[in-house]
Amino acid sequence: MANTWGYGAMTNSLGDIQNARSIIIFGANPAVNHPVGFAHFLKAKERNNAQIIVVDPVYTKTAAKADHFCQIRPGTDIPFMYGMLNIIFKNGWADESFINDRVYGMDLIKEEAKKWTPEKVADVTGVPADKLIQITTVYAKNSPGTLIWAMGLTQHTIGSSNTRLAPIVQLALGNMGKAGGGTNILRGHDNVQGATDMGCLSNSLPGYYGLADGSWKYFAKQWNVDYEWLKGQFQSPEWMNKNGFTLARWWAGVLDGKNGNDKIHNGKTGLKALFVMGNGITSVAQQAKIKEGLDNLELLVLADPFVNEAAVLTDKQDDVFLLPAATQFETEGSVTATNRSAQWRRKVVEPLYESKPDQEILFELSKRLGFYDQYTASMKDSSGKFTWPEDATREIARIIKTIGLTGWTPERLKKHTDNWHMFDQVSLRGYGEMKGEYYGLPWPCWTENHSGSPVLYNTNLSVKDGGMGFRNRFGLEHDGVSQLAAKGSAPKGSKVDGGYPEITRDNIEEVLKIKLTEEEKKKIGKNWKVDRSNIIAQKCMEAGIAPYGNAKARARVWTFPDEIPMHREPLHSPRQDLTKKYPAYVDKDNHFRVDTKYISKQTEQDWSKDFPINLVTGRLVNMNGAGMENRASKYLAALSPEMFCSINPDLAGQLGVRDGGMIWIHSPEGTKIKVKAKYSYSVSPDRVFLPFHFAGHFQGEDISHKYPKGTKPYAIGESANTVTNYGYDIITQIPETKGGLCRIERA
Amino acid sequence: MSEMSRLKFYCDEGRCIECDGCSIACAEAHELPAGINRRKVITLNEGKEGLEYSLSIACMHCNDAPCEQVCPVDCFYIREDGIVLHDKETCIGCAYCLYACPFGAPQFPREGAFGAKGAMDKCTMCAGGPLETNSEKERHIYGQNRISEGRVPVCAAMCSTKALLVGDAQEVSAIYRERVLARGHGVQTSPMTWSRAYGAK
Numbered sequence: 042m043a044n045t046w047g048y049g050a051m052t053n054s055l056g057d058i059q060n061a062r063s064i065i066i067f068g069a070n071p072a073v074n075h076p077v078g079f080a081h082f083l084k085a086k087e088r089n090n091a092q093i094i095v096v097d098p099v100y101t102k103t104a105a106k107a108d109h110f111c112q113i114r115p116g117t118d119i120p121f122m123y124g125m126l127n128i129i130f131k132n133g134w135a136d137e138s139f140i141n142d143r144v145y146g147m148d149l150i151k152e153e154a155k156k157w158t159p160e161k162v163a164d165v166t167g168v169p170a171d172k173l174i175q176i177t178t179v180y181a182k183n184s185p186g187t188l189i190w191a192m193g194l195t196q197h198t199i200g201s202s203n204t205r206l207a208p209i210v211q212l213a214l215g216n217m218g219k220a221g222g223g224t225n226i227l228r229g230h231d232n233v234q235g236a237t238d239m240g241c242l243s244n245s246l247p248g249y250y251g252l253a254d255g256s257w258k259y260f261a262k263q264w265n266v267d268y269e270w271l272k273g274q275f276q277s278p279e280w281m282n283k284n285g286f287t288l289a290r291w292w293a294g295v296l297d298g299k300n301g302n303d304k305i306h307n308g309k310t311g312l313k314a315l316f317v318m319g320n321g322i323t324s325v326a327q328q329a330k331i332k333e334g335l336d337n338l339e340l341l342v343l344a345d346p347f348v349n350e351a352a353v354l355t356d357k358q359d360d361v362f363l364l365p366a367a368t369q370f371e372t373e374g375s376v377t378a379t380n381r382s383a384q385w386r387r388k389v390v391e392p393l394y395e396s397k398p399d400q401e402i403l404f405e406l407s408k409r410l411g412f413y414d415q416y417t418a419s420m421k422d423s424s425g426k427f428t429w430p431e432d433a434t435r436e437i438a439r440i441i442k443t444i445g446l447t448g449w450t451p452e453r454l455k456k457h458t459d460n461w462h463m464f465d466q467v468s469l470r471g472y473g474e475m476k477g478e479y480y481g482l483p484w485p486c487w488t489e490n491h492s493g494s495p496v497l498y499n500t501n502l503s504v505k506d507g508g509m510g511f512r513n514r515f516g517l518e519h520d521g522v523s524q525l526a527a528k529g530s531a532p533k534g535s536k537v538d539g540g541y542p543e544i545t546r547d548n549i550e551e552v553l554k555i556k557l558t559e560e561e562k563k564k565i566g567k568n569w570k571v572d573r574s575n576i577i578a579q580k581c582m583e584a585g586i587a588p589y590g591n592a593k594a595r596a597r598v599w600t601f602p603d604e605i606p607m608h609r610e611p612l613h614s615p616r617q618d619l620t621k622k623y624p625a626y627v628d629k630d631n632h633f634r635v636d637t638k639y640i641s642k643q644t645e646q647d648w649s650k651d652f653p654i655n656l657v658t659g660r661l662v663n664m665n666g667a668g669m670e671n672r673a674s675k676y677l678a679a680l681s682p683e684m685f686c687s688i689n690p691d692l693a694g695q696l697g698v699r700d701g702g703m704i705w706i707h708s709p710e711g712t713k714i715k716v717k718a719k720y721s722y723s724v725s726p727d728r729v730f731l732p733f734h735f736a737g738h739f740q741g742e743d744i745s746h747k748y749p750k751g752t753k754p755y756a757i758g759e760s761a762n763t764v765t766n767y768g769y770d771i772i773t774q775i776p777e778t779k780g781g782l783c784r785i786e787r788a
Numbered sequence: 789m790s791e792m793s794r795l796k797f798y799c800d801e802g803r804c805i806e807c808d809g810c811s812i813a814c815a816e817a818h819e820l821p822a823g824i825n826r827r828k829v830i831t832l833n834e835g836k837e838g839l840e841y842s843l844s845i846a847c848m849h850c851n852d853a854p855c856e857q858v859c860p861v862d863c864f865y866i867r868e869d870g871i872v873l874h875d876k877e878t879c880i881g882c883a884y885c886l887y888a889c890p891f892g893a894p895q896f897p898r899e900g901a902f903g904a905k906g907a908m909d910k911c912t913m914c915a916g917g918p919l920e921t922n923s924e925k926e927r928h929i930y931g932q933n934r935i936s937e938g939r940v941p942v943c944a945a946m947c948s949t950k951a952l953l954v955g956d957a958q959e960v961s962a963i964y965r966e967r968v969l970a971r972g973h974g975v976q977t978s979p980m981t982w983s984r985a986y987g988a989k
Contacts, residue, residue, distance in 0.1 A: 076807040076948035083803050083949055087970045102805050105840040662807045676815045679822060680808055687835075723835030 042224065043249070044601070045208045046594035047512025048444065050234060052223035052497040053187065054380035054483070056467045059085045060221030063183035065094040065176075067118055067207060068193015068779065072102035073662045075227055078379075079103070092179050096121060096168075097193060098657050098779075099687075099730050100723040109176050112725055115655050116197050116611040116780035117166040122206045123608070124162030125177045126154035129213055134181040136215025142527035143511060144212045145519070146597030149605045165608070165619060181214060185221035191229060193659075196779045198625060198639065201772035202606035209596050209606070217594070218498035218510075220468075228379035230666055231369070235377030238444060238484075239437070243285030243633060248441035250570070252282040259571045263440040265418040274412075276308045284633045287774045288325060291315065292334025293635040302330075304636045314340035315351075316406075318366065318399060321667020322351040323736040326776035328763040329712045332356075332739070344402055347669045350736035350760070353747045363749070365396035372398035374430035375454050382469070382481025382493070383449055385458040400429060442570045445485025445588075447578060448493070457481055469495045479507060487578045487588060498594075503534035505582045513543045513590025519599060526591045534585040543590035544569045544577050553584040602626055602771060611780040612639065612768045613648045613709055615655055615727065620644075626771050633774050642767055652709050652782035654692070655728035658761045659779075668734030672754035684714075684738070684758025687721040687730040688785070695726075696785055703788035705741075706731075708764035708781065715741040715788050716759050729785065731761035733778070739763065794870040794957040795913060796986060797944075798964060798979045799844045802971065803951035806831050806842035813946035814846075814911070818931025824895045826911045827943050844943070844952050846911035847872065847893035848985035855885035855894065870957075871913045876929055881905040890984050913954065914941035957986075 043049035055078040058064065064082060071079045083106065085091035095107040096118070104110045113121055129135050130151055140147045159170035166173075180186050188211050194203045208217075208224050216222035228234050240247035250256040261268035272278050286294045286307075297311030298304040305311070315338050325331060335341060335355035343349040344364040352361060369376075370389040377383055392398060397405075407416040419436050420427035431451040438449045457464075457480060463473045464480040471478045482493035487504070494507035502508030510526050518524055525540025541552050545568040550557060557565065557576075566572030569581075569588035581588045597604050610620045625639040663680040664671045671677045686704060698704055700720040706729070707713045715738070716731070724730050737745035737757030745757045761778075768777030806829050814820070814827045827846035833839035849872045856864035856872065863878035864885075883905060886894040896905040916933030919926040926933060934941060944954040953960050964979055 072805040072807070076805060076809065079805060080803075080949040087802070087967055090972065100835050100837055100840075102842075104837070105842075106802075106805065110837055662805075663812070675822065676812050680812075721835045 042204055042208060042226070043514075044598045045205055045212075045596070046217075046498060047514045047589065047592075048497060049237075050444075050497070051225050051228070051380050052217070053220070053225055054382070054469055054495055055081050055225075056465075056469060057220055057223070057380075057496065058082055058187055058189075058225065059089065059467045061085050061091050061185055061187040062089060062221065063092045063094065063180050063186040064189060065096065065180050065186060066103060066107075066189040067096050067203075068195075069189050069191035069227055070097070070099075070101040070103045070193075070659060071189070071191075071227055072106060074191065074229060074660055076662060078227070079106075082106070092183050094176050094180060096176075098655070098724075098728060099659065101659075102662070109172075109179060111168040111172050111176060114165070114167040114615075115657055115728065116199070116614070116777075117608070118194055118197075118203050119199065119206055119606055119608040120157055120162050120165040121168060121173070122210050123154045123157035124159055124166075124173050125180070125210060126150060126213055127157045127162075128159070128174060128177040129181055129210075130154055132181075135213045139215035139217075140213065142530040143217075143593055145522060145524060145593040145595045146605065147209075147213065150209055150213070150596045153605060153607070165616075184214065184216065185219050186211075186214065186216050187221060187223055187225055188216070189225050189227060191227045193779050195770070195773075196775050197777050198612055198768045198770055198780075199606075199609050200770040200775050200777075201601070202603055202609075205596075205598065206606040208594070212594055212596065218496065218500055220496060220499075223496065226379075232376040232378075234379055234381060235375070235383075238377055238441070238446075243287055247437075248443045248446070250443060252284070254282070255571075257281060260440070263419060263436075263573070264415070266415045270415065280308060286312070286635070287633045288320065289769060289774050289776045290633065290635050290637075292327075292331050295334040295337050296330070303638070306631045306634050306636075312338075314338060314342070316342045316344070317349055317351060318344045318402075320349075321669040321736075322349060322354065323760040323762060324667040324733055326762050326765040326778050327710065327767070328354065328739070328760045329710065331762075344399070345669065346396065347673050347754075348748055348752045349669065350667065352749075353737060353744055354739065364402060365394065366402060367392040367396045367398040371396065372400070372430075375434055375449070375451070377484075378481060380481075380495075381444075381483040382479075383454050383457070383484075384481055385451070385454040387458075400433075439573065442572060442578075442588075445487045445491075445494075445578075447575055448482055448486030448489050448491045449484075450489060453482065453489075469493075483507075485509070485589075488575065488582055491582065500530060500532045502532065503585050504532050504587050505534075505585070508532035509587040509589075510540070510591030511594045512587075513541075513592035515592075515595060517542055519595075519597075524592050524595070526593055531591055532585060532587065535591075536584040536586060537591070540591045540593070541586065542592075544581060544586065544588050546572075546577075549577060549580060553580055553586055555580060555584065610643070611777060612643045613652065613766045613780075613782040614643070615649045615653060615782060617647050617649050629771060632769070632771075637769055637774070638767070639771070648709050648782055652707070652784045653727075654783050654785055656706075656708070656731065656764065656766070656781040656783040657724075657728055657779055658731050658733045658765060661732045661734060664732070664734035666734075667736070668756075669754075672734065672736075672756040673752075675755050678755035681732070681734075682756050683717060684732070684735040684761075685717045685719040686785075687724050688718050689722065689724050689726040689729075690720045692726040692729075692785075693718055693720060696787055698785070698787050705786045705788045706764050707784040707786065709766055709783075710764070712763050713740055714738070714759035714761070714763050729783070731764075733761040736760050793868065795849065795955060796870070796957045796960050796982075797846070797848055797913075798953045798960045798982070800951040800953070800964070800967065801841045801843050801980060802967070803949045804829065804842040804844055805949055805951070807948050809946045809948050810844045810943035810952050813942045817914070817934075817942040820909075820931075821897060824897060824909050826893075826895060826909065843980065844947075845891055845893070845981075846943070847889075847913075848891055848981060849911075849913055850890075850985045851987050854888035854890070858884045858888040860884060865918070867915070871915045871935070873912055873915065873917055873930075874908065874910070875918045876907040876909070879907040881907050883908070891981070914939070 095104040294312035296302040371392040420432035469479040479493040528539040564574040735758035766781030914934035917930035
């Protein structure tokens with residue numbers, strides 16, 4: 042996403058889905074994961090006669106509400122989407138003027154799409170050719186169409202190719218930058234967008250500032266800390282700019298390449314301590330490896346309102362600490378919704394018992410580690426005092442220019458939350474006192490009186506009303522082709538009729554056709570991303586110019602191993618014949634500090650022989666993420682008191698498994714789980730579905746006695762992630778939980 | 789009795805996604821013991837393409853409620869607004885009402901070594917019982933009395949997709965009509981369950 046057009050975020054909003062005439066959903070199950078947001082889908086269907094299309098390996102609750110459904114084989118979204126593009130281009134349904142003016146590299150996509158005839162797609166994906174043609178026709182003919190996805194598209198070794206090809210489908214149809222269109226990625230938890238924006242990533246600083254000296258210097262200055270001091274915190278300066286470990290593979294850092302584990306590149310030491318805040322460990326792939334990692338730590342700290350499963354999974358006896366963290370109701374501050382809107386949350390009660398809100402825990406930690414003063418330096422006033430969380434919010438607004446958080450002052454955010462009834466739920470447009478603003482000021486919100494941007498890349502609005510073109514992020518030209526948007530495709534009211542580069546101190550006068558005063562010249566920052574004076578953004582608003590430029594989206598990402606998305610079979614594929622034709626990537630060394638296997642894993646053996654069944658994981662409606670707090674609620678737990686496996690009666694019958702009988706699920710990792718079989722027609726006989734919310738059993742053994750007294754949840758069971766397979770995305774390292782293999786035996 | 793003040797339930801099978809928000813909200817609000825399901829979500833043909841439907845079901849508070857007609861101890865009473873309630877202190881747990889009920893609404897706690905049935909429990913449309921309104925005892929035996937405070941029953945208030953509606957029959961009918969017209973297909977003239985619960989009109 043970010044590599045296609047600048048930002049990796051949902052482009053429209055949940056409410057805006059009501060404007061769609063067709064809705065195609067890949068690997069997402071909003072009826073289960075976003076039940077309240079799903080009302081907008083249902084209203085689109087009811088009021089707009091929108092056609093809902095679901096492409097999923099499982100007949101989900103969302104599929105039950107769809108007009109069209111196709112049961113795709115896990116990991117074959119790319120052939121499916123190329124199949125759609127094949128039909129779209131062949132029939133002349135593509136929006137050629139949009140492609141010409143605002144997209145780079147579509148010709149390569151057209152070439153690749155030619156290869157994916159409906160018949161070939163049918164062979165690879167398992168979706169009949171006539172179904173593909175029907176779905177494509179419905180989607181292309183009912184415009185605008187919105188494209189929805191979630192983890193079903195991302196959690197693959199080729200996840201980053203999937204999430205590029207989906208935007209390309211939308212670009213081809215001209216569905217971008219308009220109400221009812223867009224690529225709407227549904228974030229899976231409260232404030233995931235906010236956590237990502239704030240840099241809970243090991244490859245960037247907050248606000249997606251890259252790991253580079255320039256960014257560190259900018260942040261050092263904004264944080265009021267000495268850059269040299271910051272540098273001194275690292276083992277040696279070169280580590281400042283290297284990617285860290287990821288959530289998916291931190292355990293490899295602990296295991297340090299021993300006993301045949303993947304080698305690491307981490308300053309000559311393994312990881313020794315793990316500090317977990319609000320991440321249920323049962324939701325992460327490869328539980329057996331995680332257990333090994335936990336067991337080998339020197340220190341394990343778990344800060345959660347409930348007991349994190351990590352405490353139960355590990356055999357570690359000493360130096361395991363449970364810190365009682367407060368819930369969101371016991372603290373205050375802003376959170377960011379899936380559509381980039383902020384919301385202010387007020388404290389409902391004081392933290393119960395000895396629990397503390399996360400920031401208190403981190404402040405105390407920084408005191409013990411000796412950097413509290415630096416940690417809080419930029420929030421403090423001249424007398425050394427600060428107010429939480431307002432001063433933190435101001436710090437964010439002051440520093441984060443890349444995604445336009447300048448307008449997110451605590452005063453404005455509070456006013457929005459207090460007046461939420463004065464906004465339209467479909468357009469997010471405010472009325473009455475809130476006129477001229479969109480609910481939650483969806484970023485980019487360029488200035489302190491900017492309206493917010495409800496739909497990204499919409500050129501039908503002026504920049505000050507939330508309009509913009511695609512971001513100029515990848516240079517001015519590639520292979521001699523200009524990367525700027527064509528003439529006539531600037532946002533409404535723009536001083537420049539066409540593309541323009543991102544705005545810097547050096548080009549502002551030329552692009553905006555203005556003269557800066559000497560005073561302004563003195564104050565202005567080097568470019569829009571580091572312009573603390575905000576003069577660039579101010580001047581841009583006056584000229585109807587987006588500070589980040591107006592460029593073409595790119596279908597071709599020349600820095601990726603596959604310049605255009607290419608199909609590659611999952612590492613563990615049931616179609617061994619296709620792994621030769623569409624092999625995995627070559628192995629990648631030092632991928633977020635860990636050597637990661639691709640082709641060597643895929644070709645290690647014919648996995649499908651011993652493990653013939655596809656394995657898909659997902660969620661249940663009564664559980665959220667790891668289900669840590671939900672399993673501890675008696676009413677929620679009662680809906681799914683134990684772990685189960687959805688299995689087609691045909692498959693079960695062949696294996697002699699009865700409905701409600703126990704089965705062993707074996708994985709290529711050499712791990713196994715014992716779970717209850719639940720007959721279900723939602724899965725075809727070649728695959729099974731596992732919910733991933735359970736913990737307390739491990740490979741057939743009940744380990745729930747390890748919960749501290751009085752904390753054992755009502756629902757316990759095996760973690761699905763004990764049998765998810767090895768496999769990580771080539772760019773992001775997200776684990777492949779949606780396309781593995783397994784073998785099922787009666788227990 | 790004016791039709792204006794008749795309260796009815798309606799669950800839209802086009803919108804119900806089996807999220808169980810209604811049943812959980814109900815259990816939480818009334819602090820129901822395990823095994824007592826005043827409201828439940830039923831899914832038919834789970835996993836079968838084009839045939840899967842879900843519907844939230846509880847006591848429908850019928851016209852001429854069959855439970856009331858068969859009760860040997862006459863513990864039922866019907867309010868002016870149509871809400872069917874019963875006196876738990878009179879109920880003998882015979883379960884005749886369960887056999888009479890077309891919706892399987894009555895619930896019975898199982899007590900003691902032989903699982904003897906206790907007094908029947910069912911949806912009150914969040915209107916409490918025959919005891920003093922909003923008294924501690926009413927809350928303990930019948931659960932919250934939200935209707936007396938002018939609040940919507942908790943199940944419908946919680947419904948994530950607004951599939952489950954409750955309120956004035958004419959208001960509910962108007963919303964149903966609007967949705968049917970908007971969908972522009974089908975000739976169903978009244979909501980599922982209504983002909984059985986409320987008769988032909």
